[in-house]
Amino acid sequence: MKAAEEQLHQLTPLQKTPPTYLDSTAKKEYKRITKLLEELPIADLDLSLVVAYCQTYSNYIYATQRVNEEGMVIETERGTKLSSYYTAQRDSTDRLISLSNKLGLNIDARMKVITPKKEEKTKDEFGEMLND
Numbered sequence: 313m314k315a316a317e318e319q320l321h322q323l324t325p326l327q328k329t330p331p332t333y334l335d336s337t338a339k340k341e342y343k344r345i346t347k348l349l350e351e352l353p354i355a356d357l358d359l360s361l362v363v364a365y366c367q368t369y370s371n372y373i374y375a376t377q378r379v380n381e382e383g384m385v386i387e388t389e390r391g392t393k394l395s396s397y398y399t400a401q402r403d404s405t406d407r408l409i410s411l412s413n414k415l416g417l418n419i420d421a422r423m424k425v426i427t428p429k430k431e432e433k434t435k436d437e438f439g440e441m442l443n444d
Contacts (some may be wrong), residue, residue, distance in 0.1 A: 314371055322351075323355035323356070323357060324355055324356040324357070325355060325356060326346055326349060326350075326354055326355060326356050326358065326359060326362065327346075327356060327359065328346060330342035330343060330346075330366070331359075334363065334367060334370070335367070335370050336372035337369070337373050337374070338366040338367045338369065338370035339366075340364070341365075341366040341370065342362065342366045342370045344349065345362070345365070345366070345417070346362070349362070349415070352415075352416045354369075354416070358415065361411060361414055361415055361418060364407075364411055364413065364415070365408065365411040365412070365415060368404050368407045368411060369404075369408060370410050371400060371404045371406035372401060372408060374400075375397045375398070375400040375401035375404060376401050378395070378397035379395060379397045379398050379401055382395055382397065383395065384398045385398075411420075420429060
């Protein structure tokens with residue numbers, strides 16, 4: 313267990329600067345969560361997950377703003393239907409939850425990452441001889 317923890321700390325750390333291809337909202341989220349992710353065993357190998365989380369967060373914010381402006385239901389020539397922004401908002405929520413679980417960004421996922429597994433008790437041969 314200790315050896316695995318030591319190997320995790322030897323991985324290349326996650327880059328502090330957000331990738332240039334992210335939009336401004338995603339970059340802000342990247343800067344916010346990379347500080348917090350330092351507490352978890354997240355490394356540069358996880359960059360694609362972190363980037364996906366940040367861009368999905370940005371998509372969620374954008375879709376939510378549009379839903380707030382236009383409403384969840386829109387009128388069409390054929391009647392009413394759910395706004396495509398609402399669909400994007402709902403899909404982004406599902407994706408954020410999935411990515412959060414993978415990155416340890418929610419309490420359940422963090423507990424799995426942080427909680428040490430029970431170590432087996434070392435065999436006490438001297439104590440066993442006394443019991444015989």
